[in-house]
Amino acid sequence: MSADVGDLLRRLAPQVLGTLVRRHGQFDACEDAVQEALLAASVQWPAQGMPAAPVGWLVTVAGRRLTDQWRSDNARRQRELASVGQEVADTDLTKHVDDTLRLLFLCCHPKLSAPSQVALTLRAVGGLTTAQIAHAFLVPEATMAQRISRAKQTIKGAGFPDGPERLPVVLHVLYLIFNEGYTATSGPDLQRVELTTEAIRLTREVHRLLPDDGEVAGLLALMLLTHARRATRGTADGALVPLADQDRTRWDRAAIDEGVAMITHTLAVAPLGPYQVQAAIAAVHDEAETTEDTDWPQVLMLYKVLDRLAPNPMATLNRAIATAMVHGPQAGLDLIAELDADKRVAGHYRLDAVRAHLLDLAGKHEEAREYYRNAARRTVSLPEREYLLRKTSG
């Protein structure tokens, strides 16, 4: 199969699956039917040429497989589904497009835990194999297979949600997928699926379907602007390089340009939301040539907005860093002191790590070392621990 046909099929598969699930339910059976249709296409299209309406072709073929299967399964069902072949013949492209979104909503059903939403989305919408997903999350294939199968069972008969109220959950799931890929610094592992690229691809798709939604565009811009720094955020042996020390000449200019253009346009036309603000912060960092050149007053202003839109102690922590860059380290430390009383973050290693960083800036190196040591003890990330331990000896 040529790479082009393979890419195309992977892109079309969720639309086809979404359409079938909407019409017939039965996630498992529809998935099998779609797999068979894709296989048929991968053989026939390169040899006989592309059909005029590829989605319609796939829906028809997969629909026939379903009907065949049900016919052999159950005569009663056969009567119910006799019209399937004709129904799918009138292919309405806008309906298919909506079906991708519906499928995404279904995969992000609130009855599912976040890991299950992520797994099902990658499987059904992303078209990754169970083995690929298992590998990406470093769990055995049997564990992932069971997680996906349980997830399908849970949403069986759940029906498709109509409203866009589930969009925030979808965006959160895409964000989780991106972060999982982005924070992994296990080096060049050719086997590991690029979860960041996959998250960007899926978010792009949602953006294409909902071009006017500010938060979708904001999330996509945030991903692009973060992904732009991927080459410089770790060393070859997996050690973390903080933003201030990254070689900015190696940042991905094209991704930055696209992200900046997208967030600039979105901020001008859409109602404000947290993803947009985070993207705007990322854009300010990406456009600065050095840490010192960074427009810190603007970063600070944006963090204040973020804290107001979506109050969260982690955002307050980041605001403390920006505060320190604008008003001096003590002002940042004062802000952090307020967080000590916040149960959600008290004792969290990030609190100690940021405090240590600000103490360092204030020239209180001995005290800083103490907090770096505490943070190193509490993090569960190996590269972070290495980084924090280096700071205690520095």
Next chain:
Amino acid sequence: MKYLLIMQVNPTVLDALTDEERNAVGDGHGEFMKNIQESGEFILTQALADPSNTKVVRGTGAIPAVTDGPFLEAKEFMGGFYLIDCESEERAVELAKLIPDTKFKGLAIEIRPVMFSAGADL
């Protein structure tokens, strides 16, 4: 997030269990394993042999010293473990509570997060 659920076993407590209780523990583990397998959270489990089978290789600064047996002073030892992958620490605690050992005074499950090779932006 991956967690190791460590079964902290106290031999005095184990010896005091009735046959019925012992069977209930065994059945409970079977049921627990079935549960976490079906939910897609199970990775691995092992039961460890009695500590009387233990050997210790201890650094001395020169040639390591090899000795038999567990630390005599230890009242509890690691009897086995489950390695799980679940959504959050809250979920890990919820799962640990389903392990039958937690029904008996003197037995405990220790929940230890597994370090991972990733990190957030600093």
